[in-house]
Amino acid sequence: xxxxxxxxxxxxxxxxxxxxxxxxxxxxxxxxxxxxxxxxxxxxxxxxxxxxxxxxxxxxxxxxxxxxxxxxxxxxxxxxxxxxxxxxxxxxxxxxxxxxxxxxxxxx
Numbered sequence: 001x002x003x004x005x006x007x008x009x010x011x012x013x014x015x016x017x018x019x020x021x022x023x024x025x026x027x028x029x030x031x032x033x034x035x036x037x038x039x040x041x042x043x044x045x046x047x048x049x050x051x052x053x054x055x056x057x058x059x060x061x062x063x064x065x066x067x068x069x070x071x072x073x074x075x076x077x078x079x080x081x082x083x084x085x086x087x088x089x090x091x092x093x094x095x096x097x098x099x100x101x102x103x104x105x106x107x108x
Contacts, residue, residue, distance in 0.1 A: 006031055 009020030
C-alpha cells in the first residue's frame with residue numbers, strides 16, 4: 001500500500017518522508033486534519049496552493065551525463081562567458097577613463 005502526499009507524489013508504504021517535498025507522514029496527517037477542521041477555505045486553498053511548513057534542502061549527489069553531452073555543455077558554457085567578459089572589460093575601461101579624467105593631473 002502507498003500514500004499520496006499533498007504535493008501529489010505517491011510514496012511507498014515504508015517511506016518515512018515524501019520523495020517530492022520531504023514531508024513526513026505525521027506532517028501530512030497534521031496538514032490534512034487542519035484542513036478538515038476548517039469550515040471556510042482560504043483563497044490560497046481554493047487555488048490549490050500548498051504552503052509547506054519548512055524549507056527543503058536539496059543535495060545533488062550525482063550528475064549522469066554522457067561524455068559527449070558533457071563536452072558540448074562545457075563548450076556552450078565557455079561561449080556564454082564571452083559576452084560577460086566583454087561587458088566587464090567595457091566597465092573597467094569606462095571606470096579607468098573616468099579615474100584618469102578626474103585624477104589625471106595628479107599622476108603627471
